[in-house]
Amino acid sequence: MIPLFKQKEIEMKKLPVVFLLLLWIASAALGADSQELLRTVAEKYSGALCLVRCESKQESGQRSMAGIGICIDGSGLIMTSGIDPRIRVEFISKLEVTVPGDPPKVFQGQLLGIDLVTGFSFIRIQGGHKWSVVTFQSQSGLSLGDQVASIGLSLGDPALPTTLGLGYVSVLQRVPDRLVGVTGGMLSNIGSVVFNNRGEAIGLVSTQPFLRYVTIGPRGAVSMPLKGEDKTFSFRPVEDFVYVLRNIPQDGKVRRPPWIGVGHFSPVERNLAEAKGIQVPAVMIDQVIPDHVGDKAGLKDRDIIIGMDGRPLEKMSSPQFVVRNFNNRLMRKLVGGNVSLTVLDGVQKREVRIKLAPMPMLQSEAKRFYDKTLGFLVREMVMLDRFADRSFSVKVDGLIVLTVVKQSPAFNAGLKQGDIITSINKRSVQTIKGCSDIIKKAFSQTPPLNLALTVQRGESMQKLTIRAPKK
Secondary structure (H helix, E strand, C coil): CCCEEECCCEEECCEEECCEEEECCCCCCCCHHHHHHHHHHHHHHHHHEEEEEEEEEECCEEEEEEEEEEEEECCCEEEECCCCCCCCHHHEEEEEEEECCCCCEEEEEEEEEEECCCCEEEEEEECCCCCCCCCECCCCCCCCCCEEEEEEECCCCCCCCEEEEEEEEEEEEECCCEEEEEEEEECCCCCCEEECCCCCEEEECCCCCCEEEEEEECCEEEEEEECCCCCCCEEEEHHHCHHHHCCCCCCCCEECCEECCEEEEEECCHHHHHHHCCCCCCEEEEEECCCCHHHHHCCCCCCEEEEECCEECCCCCCHHHHHHHHHHHHHCCCCCCEEEEEEEECCEEEEEEEECEECCCCHHHCCEEEECCCCEEEEECCCCHHHHCCCHHHHCCCEEEEEECCCCHHHHHCCCCCCEEEEECCEECCCHHHHHHHHHHHHCCCCCCCEEEEEEECCEEEEEEECCCCC
């Protein structure tokens, strides 16, 4: 267990700061250089941190989110990873920024936009405040053994005391996202800013990977993921997100990722590469969406991509990582821009230039409806459903059942997860509003009407009846 040392409040730039030094250095006190680094980070950047709170009223109920905010511009521009990027912004009912102090100051925030790829939200503060500013470097420039420090806020304490962390770079990973592991200490909490030994911002503490435990079972070694305590031994270097800071979303919406009209990419495994004589990293197009930008530009199923914008695809540790890294590079581009792909069609090589379109709505973004009384959650279908699932069910229109609560009226009627409700009381349903209106009308009658559902389940059609609740 890493000991926590809590120092007394001290004055730094007229702001009280409580240090929670997270140290794990073998049988010795901090060296002078380490102390100086922590002191510098605290003095310069404690005034750049805040707490961001967001509340939204969604179909399934009230939702609250919170996270560390970081001022990246003296005018009060805040970035945070504390807001779920999949949120529907029209449902946000409250957006507040709390600045630590005695007493803390609370400001109303204006959402500038959310970047869906990095997960960062950008907020403008409404009201005057003198901020410290964190300026991120363009490259982390780290090597094994380098010392790093971090600064965050203790969100569980109403006073929002500053927390500090310290460690040494122990691993530089590409999985294929970049991940820097530390040892000899522990970083502060998720959302904290990470600095190199010169006090320059070079990363953020993000969601931690699961630890793994290997045990021997009847069939040999088994690797088991473990969710341990809230310990932070890794961070996300600037190379993975600094590009967003050069083009911050400003329209108050979730920025759509770019799309080339392909539903799925597949790895080029060794056998396929040898059969086709491919000796470079490559990605295979598995599903070109008809009548979209890729199809119109000439992409075809089973085309092999070996380059992007005049550069070969990066060699990774596995074909699967090559695909993920290709997607990462693609996602860093902006809608409306262009991408040039080097494609193999048989033995011929050609360049395909595509104007990037906004990605269609994802399944996770579709409108949802939860009826607590009846015990089911449904969502609207989106265009990508037609291509993500090639079963017969998605060829019909309706609402997809996500959850059915056990022993509820819907459960007792036989409704199941994955069903597609195509009609209720002989009226077709394709929207959440339509579904809600039909149910309200049926239950407003005297006596309330039962709900007669037509459901597509696989290749068969089912007729179900949900009994109306007693008044």
